[in-house]
Amino acid sequence: AQRVTQPEKLLSVFKGAPVELKCNYSYSGSPELFWYVQYSRQRLQLLLRHISRESIKGFTADLNKGETSFHLKKPFAQEEDSAMYYCALDPFGGATNKLIFGTGTLLAVQP
């Protein structure tokens, strides 16, 4: 079955420290992977997607098909990065926008 796993419910780091939010998926095909972010009292919004290979707000994510992972990284965390982060998978390669979400990781960046 298709599944997205985010092993950490909470990740707390200090400002300026590196951040890595883990995401693993189980799917045998060629999925499209996404990271969504939800800031306090705001709606869910797209942070980045694998196919675009962009760096958004200093965040990057590399798809590792061998390890079936799509970890989100940022070299220096900022307080404004504090938010809920969801990893998501579209099993149809991004064609349908039908997303399977992980359970989310709450990132808390301490001053």
Place this chain on the structure above:
Amino acid sequence: GAVVSQHPSWVICKSGTSVKIECRSLDFQATTMFWYRQFPKQSLMLMATSNEGSKATYEQGVEKDKFLINHASLTLSTLTVTSAHPEDSSFYICSASGGADEQYFGPGTRLTVT
């Protein structure tokens, strides 16, 4: 960016009644809208996909007769929870897509069934 609204933002209803939730794309035409539900401390679970002018496609395990979805126009989709029960209490989130582009999420509707 594109804006999706939901109404109401929260609703309390009595067991056995029906409640309708609206999802609107305010500044773009949404050919496809998605409905998710999220239980506390759990992930968003896709309930159904609706395309304008056609019947919704429900995910496995979602009762189509209980969760009625209508997507009558390119800017409006509605989710009606019929004969609501306390176990239907949840956070319902819609999203809208104008094609193969990014989907934009609404702020969610919190439903409490007493």
